[in-house]
Amino acid sequence: MATDGPSADSAGVTTTRKTFALLEALRDEEGCTITELTARTSLTKSTVYRHLQTLTELGYVIERDDGYYLSFRFLQLSETPRTRTPGYTAAKRTVFELGEETDERAVFIVEENYEAVYIHRYGSLSDTMIGKRRPLHSMASGKVILAEWDDDAVAAFLEATELEQLTENTITDPDDLYAELETVRERGYAVNDQEHMDGLRGVAVPVYTPDDELLGSLGVFGPTTRLPDEYVHGELPNRLWDKAGEIKVTLAYGE
Amino acid sequence: MATDGPSADSAGVTTTRKTFALLEALRDEEGCTITELTARTSLTKSTVYRHLQTLTELGYVIERDDGYYLSFRFLQLSETPRTRTPGYTAAKRTVFELGEETDERAVFIVEENYEAVYIHRYGSLSDTMIGKRRPLHSMASGKVILAEWDDDAVAAFLEATELEQLTENTITDPDDLYAELETVRERGYAVNDQEHMDGLRGVAVPVYTPDDELLGSLGVFGPTTRLPDEYVHGELPNRLWDKAGEIKVTLAYGE
DNA sequence: GATAGTGTTTTGCTATCCGGAACATTGATG
DNA sequence: CATCAATGTTCCGGATAGCAAAACACTATC
Structure with a gap:
């Protein structure tokens, strides 16, 4: 239905x-x-x-x-937003490389109407997730995007949406979210620690254009067993920053 | 307009x-x-x-x-046909690998309403071509697909469409097309020799599912200077067959 | 042949959609 | 500040486009 x-x-x-x-x-x-x-x-x-x-x-x-x-004619309507900026196309290739290198699910996510939207994804053959929408607050990528907003913008988001509880770990208190966004800003990356789905962890970083505008969020997620703390707070954000930087360079200097 | x-x-x-x-x-x-x-x-x-x-x-x-x-909500409508069969998703990854390996434009194309439709493409950041429609008869991928049809089906296609002349090389005579399709069937691959656009050459092979149903067409194209005869009739079709076979294996045995 | 199920066409009614006009807003100019 | 042009938003009466119900056509099965 x-x-x-x-x-x-x-x-x-x-x-x-x-x-x-x-x-x-x-x-x-x-x-x-x-x-x-x-x-x-x-x-x-x-x-x-x-x-x-x-x-x-x-x-x-x-x-x-x-x-x-x-x-397939709907592809013509969906490719217009998806190629709205060359950054989205560059992110596609990066998502693929990232997925291959990490052997995990890799995603490029943007925000639309206060929701996280999967624009590109590398992962299983079954559900590509592309086009799917998820709550911003429960995803690493969503938190990265929210952390780019000033407090007025975040307040407007909180006014318009509900911090839905998806798991025991989901942030549902606005003050907790403000604190988490502050942590994200300090660290430069966000972690989703089973906040969206039990057993799943994700890490995401912001992707900037050469003009230092936020393009979207690059992330990796997988089961907690494969994403332990040291990885989540160590090598993974580093790799993501590298990849995000590659997108920026590609946009600045061409292919 | x-x-x-x-x-x-x-x-x-x-x-x-x-x-x-x-x-x-x-x-x-x-x-x-x-x-x-x-x-x-x-x-x-x-x-x-x-x-x-x-x-x-x-x-x-x-x-x-x-x-x-x-x-981006249109992605939800376009991803339904684009993930209609796991083969299309598998082809996406293969198109990427193919593009990287050949350093040319790589495409996965299917037919809809007697037109060739770009489903996946690896190439420039500017025009991704995804969702775009092109005449079947002037593209290597289109000819591969037509070659899979029996003569009645090809006749119906000819009845419903016009073999539009795009370049001097375009096949515009139905008998020439039948002959070309016979060549494609014998060779197992098709070549677009500046039939769609001057200066551009393409090679394509059929991709089959494990049930030996036609999934679509995998192809590579680029400027004639980079796709000389020996390559077009030698290494390139071989590589394409390998890649098409990988898709089949992926579908048969999983990732 | 009869029947059930589904797709396609018909038809009269009315509510929905339309387009033109009025109104509100915004930005630029003097 | 006032004026004006351009653009966006709302209003409103009319008629036709869209609707739903019913009839009809087709298909598969027994």
Whole structure:
């Protein structure tokens, strides 16, 4: 069931909301029939059919014998933000190298609408996580990004969001978060110590452009058994700083 | 000016077409103001405003001081097809390795609606090409894919499309294409010899799943000066076969 | 052949979307 | 400060586009 579907209480263009409810149902499960999409959305059969026909004509949905699929044409819409700045493209290559060198999951994450968004990721073949959104406060990468903001900006974030408790370790008290961000600023890196998911640790550093603007956050995560304290506070941040510096150099001097 | 916008002659849900006209205008140029989008689309100012507000509420568009931007949320829609099969994810890593090893542009391409679509690419920081669509007949990767089809399927393709002439070398005669596909089948690889763009050569091979289904096409391309005949017909296809085989093995036995 | 399930088309109704106009805001200029 | 132009935001009445329900067509199964 698509979670971002149209709501009767929402303003705006209702037809557009219905279209996206349908697209999100397909996002969550491809190859659905019209009957299945009717069940997954709160739309009627003929509305589903009509929207699908339109989306198919526009090239955003593919109809096959067994059902409907999202088209690769959405790549054109997603690559526009993902290549918004050459830094994002440079980070892609770095994430790959980092993943290979550490033999762990490597990620490049940015913030959008107060959420951490996976832009690039090196890891398993199954779930690429790209495009997925996570709370800023419970991730090393998110904390790195928050640490770049002044207190007013962090206060606005706290006003607009809730410090959701995901594990026993998750920071849920604003004062604790301010203190943690201060630690991140001093250290130059952030650690997620099972704050997002039990058994998982992560380290992240900020990535700056040659103009010293924050580009995003470069991070590595893995099971606690493979990321002990000495590594998390020693070699790993060092390696991440090196890699972040490589991105900066690539941007300053070209490939 | 968005090229896939709504047309007065089209059937279907007109409101949805207007929404996508707007999204495509933003795809082509980000950071536009309402006035600019009104000029770029044939929509009126209040329609533009209304749709943008809806898209912003849905999280697909971001409003900033200087204009409107596409959200990373589109990654969620594009990653669904791009991770439709683990083979595509495996191909991503291989494309990177291939690009690094050859020091050329490396690509993984699939077919959708009779067009070649760049799914993964290793190359310059500027234009990543991902999501872009190209004619099948003028690309090595496209010819590899066409060579996998039987004559009926190729005939249907020829019926539905036009063999557009892009360079002097482009194949524009159906009989020539059939002959070329036969050559591709015999050789096991395809060459694009300045058929798509003057000065550019490419080589591509098919990538198969462990079930021997066609996954897509793995290719390398670069300027003719760097891709001479001996390389194009010798070491390069060999390397591509090796890499394609690696994908197959990865899929068969895991990472 | 009959039947159930699913996809496609039809159709009348009305609410939604639209576009034009009014209004609000902002920045620049004198 | 006042004025003005440009741009963004809201309002509003009308009509048509979108809707949902129903009818119809198609397919697979027994």
